[in-house]
Amino acid sequence: MTELLRTEAATKIFGGLVAVDSVDLRLEEGQILGLIGPNGAGKTTLFNLITGFDPATSGEVYFKGERITHLSQPEIVSRGMCRTFQILRIFRNLTVLDNVLIGMHTRSRGSVLDALLHTPSAMAEEKRMREKAMHYLELLGLAEHARDIASSLSYGDQRRVEVARALAAEPD
Incomplete structure (x- = not known):
């Protein structure tokens, strides 16, 4: 090992x-x-x-x-390490999907300029990230809540949003 x-x-x-x-x-x-x-x-x-x-x-x-x-x-x-915290740390006013997407920013392949200009490569990267985020939401049983505001979820579901965000960061 x-x-x-x-x-x-x-x-x-x-x-x-x-x-x-x-x-x-x-x-x-x-x-x-x-x-x-x-x-x-x-x-x-x-x-x-x-x-x-x-x-x-x-x-x-x-x-x-x-x-x-x-x-x-x-x-x-x-370098591939992430964590969750004892105290809940979600972006309460963002959607569940956006909370997970935030976890992916360190692994994004696109540049800020491409994103601002909505270049084809930026649009493809956005699509890839959304699909991957949805994969983690499905894995944790949260896909049906993707468009819900995170604070509207139960405490247990909010914790699962944190886990999905941590997984989306693709830790080693």
């Missing part, structure tokens, strides 16, 4: 509080890893370190063999 994610001595200290203390982990492609612990144990903080949401105090994070500890969140996402 190929290594997908690794941390070496990942540590996060807030003031005098050690939230994550020298965590070493290794995740192979296709492997599922559970992280359990009581509230306040540092699970979310570790995810924040891995995804660049919060910088590590010390230690290293590697993704697909590349050191990503120093990278910004957008740079990490562009």
Whole structure:
């Protein structure tokens, strides 16, 4: 198996509080890893370190063999990593489909200029992205809600919109 994610001595200290203390982990492609612990144990903080949401105090994070500890969140996402959050983060006033399309922007093949000029290549890219977004909505049982405003959905369906958006980013 190929290594997908690794941390070496990942540590996060807030003031005098050690939230994550020298965590070493290794995740192979296709492997599922559970992280359990009581509230306040540092699970979310570790995810924040891995995804660049919060910088590590010390230690290293590697993704697909590349050191990503120093990278910004957008740079990490562009390399194929994404996440969802404990607290719901959707664009409440956009449609369900638009919420999923937003997840695809890092993988779009078109340029801003092409999109503004509605060139044939931009139109083809838009069609491709919409079809792919609909695929994820169908996969998660949300296709019938594609044109609905996201805030009109139940909490559980809104969480599925988040998962569809994360999948649309085509993570590795």
